[in-house]
Amino acid sequence: MNQLPPAALEHVARYFRTLSEPTRLRILNVLGTGEMSVGDIAVQVDSSIANVSRHLTQMAQYGLVAREHRGNSVLYRIADPAVHELCDLVCGSIGRRLEATVAERAAFNPAPAKAAGGRPARR
Incomplete structure (x- = not known):
């Protein structure tokens, strides 16, 4: 991103905005297994065909997905x-931050001492 002009940064921001919608991330996730039709994608992401089609159109605009006509299918x-x-x-970074947060919280909330037999000790 060194020295990118404002117009290029605007395009980058639109690309990231396209990725900011959970349904689009689910679509990309299922497309990671291979080519699929809109109907198959809709079933996999538990959404309507119209909604998935709208998301695919926007993702195609920014070069995230490509479509190919094969006979009557797309x-x-x-x-x-x-x-x-x-x-x-990004997922790795978020996962590491969440793990660190859990570890930090655990330091302030130690597990209750266990009594004989594996039950928490009564106080």
């Missing part, structure tokens, strides 16, 4: 494999 696939690398990076 199949969607991940267009940019870097999106998985980006999501893995």
Whole structure:
């Protein structure tokens, strides 16, 4: 991002906004297994075909997914494999922060002492 002009930064921001919707992340997740039709994607993400189609259109605008006509069918696939690398990076970072938070909280809430027989001791 070094020295990107404002117009380029605006495009980057729109790309990230496209990724900020949970349904779109679920769509990308199911497309990670291979090409799928809108109907198949809708079933997998538990959404309507119209809703999934709307999300796919926006994701196609930003190069996240590509569509291919095969006969009467339209199949969607991940267009940019870097999106998985980006999501893995972000998910890993969030996971590490959550683990650190859990560890910090645990330091202030020690587990109750166990009495004989594995039951918490009464005070």
